[in-house]
Amino acid sequence: MIDNYGRNIDYLRISLTDRCNLRCIYCMPEQGVSKKCHEDVIRFEEVLKIIKSAVPLGIKKIRYTGGEPLILKNISSLISETSKIQQIKDIAITTNGILLYDLADELKEAGLKRVNISLDTLKEDKFSYITRGGDLNKVLKAIEKCISLGIKVKVNTVLIKGINDDEIKNFIDLTREIPVEIRFIELMPIGEGEKLYKSGFMSSEDVLNEFPELIPLESSKSSTASMYKLIDSKGKVGFISPLSCKFCSNCNRIRLTSMGTIKPCLHSAKEINIREYVDNEVLLTSVLKDIIYNKPSQHHLECDNKSHSLKMMYQIGG
Numbered sequence: 001m002i003d004n005y006g007r008n009i010d011y012l013r014i015s016l017t018d019r020c021n022l023r024c025i026y027c028m029p030e031q032g033v034s035k036k037c038h039e040d041v042i043r044f045e046e047v048l049k050i051i052k053s054a055v056p057l058g059i060k061k062i063r064y065t066g067g068e069p070l071i072l073k074n075i076s077s078l079i080s081e082t083s084k085i086q087q088i089k090d091i092a093i094t095t096n097g098i099l100l101y102d103l104a105d106e107l108k109e110a111g112l113k114r115v116n117i118s119l120d121t122l123k124e125d126k127f128s129y130i131t132r133g134g135d136l137n138k139v140l141k142a143i144e145k146c147i148s149l150g151i152k153v154k155v156n157t158v159l160i161k162g163i164n165d166d167e168i169k170n171f172i173d174l175t176r177e178i179p180v181e182i183r184f185i186e187l188m189p190i191g192e193g194e195k196l197y198k199s200g201f202m203s204s205e206d207v208l209n210e211f212p213e214l215i216p217l218e219s220s221k222s223s224t225a226s227m228y229k230l231i232d233s234k235g236k237v238g239f240i241s242p243l244s245c246k247f248c249s250n251c252n253r254i255r256l257t258s259m260g261t262i263k264p265c266l267h268s269a270k271e272i273n274i275r276e277y278v279d280n281e282v283l284l285t286s287v288l289k290d291i292i293y294n295k296p297s298q299h300h301l302e303c304d305n306k307s308h309s310l311k312m313m314y315q316i317g318g
Contacts, residue, residue: 001057003295011061011253012049012054015230016075018258020068022096023132024120026158026193026200030132042260044078046278048257051085053284057292061090063116067258070099076110083111092116094156098134100142104149114152116183117143121164122171131162147178154238156182158193159207160200172214175235182226183238190267204239223250250296254291262288264295 001009023030051062062082070093071073082091092114093107100107100115107115119139121127127136146153157164157171171182184207189197204226208214214228214237225238255263260275274290277284 001289001292003293005203005249005295005297006250007250007295008058009252009254009292009295010064012051012059012256013063013065013253014051014256015065015067015258016047016069016072016078017041017067017293019071020066020096021071021098022068022134023131024096024192026160027130027191028198029192036259041258042256042275044074044081046260046275047078048081048085048277049281050274050284050288051082051088052144052282054288055085056285057086057289060087061092062088062233064095068096068098069093070095070103076103076106079107079112080110090114094118096134097139097142098129098140101138101145103317104142104145108149112151114154115146116154116156117146118156119143120157120160121201122167122174126164140175142176143180146234147180152181154183155180156183156185158185158187159202159204160187160196161202162200165202169211172211172230172237174236177234178234180235181238182235182256183240186238186242203217204241207283208239251295254295262291264291265298268296270296 003009018033019035020028020032022028023032064075064079073106079091079093082088090113091111092118093112095118097119100117115261117139120130122136124136127139143153143155155171155174159165159168168184172183174180184204186204187193187197187201198286206308208228211229215231217227217229217236219225219227224242225240228237228239229235230237251265255266256274257263257271260278261271261273263271272287274284274287274291277287
């Protein structure tokens with residue numbers, strides 16, 4: 001569907017939970033989050049109804065996120081049921097990778113096409129520090145397994161000055177040997193990231209100036225990443241720059257939170273509760289149509305240095 005600003009909105013990102021098995025310093029409070037009542041969290045059956053109501057409006061790509069989506073029982077069944085919706089052409093997940101190795105086979109069989117794995121360091125001790133206790137080797141094994149199964153892998157690396165900026169070359173060099181897309185993401189002033197932003201922000205341009213050997217590639221219009229590669233590399237390098245080079249004019253997505261609200265823009269305070277319409281497909285499609293058409297034109301992170309979102313990133317999803 002075309003919104004009020006001429007953008008084709010065909011992508012729905014769905015946060016299934018705000019819980020996570022890690023406590024990354026730029027995302028999750030150290031003490032974790034309060035557990036929601038079961039009835040307050042959207043159920044898989046409701047998720048499928050929402051997708052089916054969004055399909056007539058042109059939604060054809062689905063990404064399941066969290067928190068951490070793989071902590072949920074029967075996630076493979078949800079992906080399998082999603083893959084049966086004929087108009088859905090692409091199903092992906094965003095995960096921290098800790099549980100992915102053991103689930104990769106059944107996720108692939110269920111219809112998973114792509115996986116984005118959050119990984120901010122290649123050093124075990126630093127990984128434990130950033131995630132507050134995670135095991136790096138589990139993530140690296142999961143990446144290898146997904147590649148072997150033919151699942152496309154993107155690695156999301158949040159750049160934080162003074163923490164992982166000394167490893168940028170190591171990440172880029174990974175693309176020489178394995179068919180993975182490393183995506184460097186600018187630190188955003190949202191949630192826990194706001195505490196690190198002033199001292200930790202570094203722009204994509206800072207990195208590109210250090211690595212002139214990266215060759216620019218043509219990127220799709222709706223892509224959030226500017227793409228590059230090394231000569232003769234098997235993989236690619238992407239830069240996601242929501243502050244220094246925002247991509248709002250080509251944004252093609254809306255987001256569903258685990259509480260049943262739609263966020264038309266990641267950094268806007270506006271949310272629309274659609275859960276009350278779930279059992280009426282015609283009305284739900286009408287409400288979604290209005291939400292999509294009136295999607296905001298842009299965020300204002302670069303002006304305010306602060307997100308206006310009332311939710312943290314672990315409540316919205318990657």
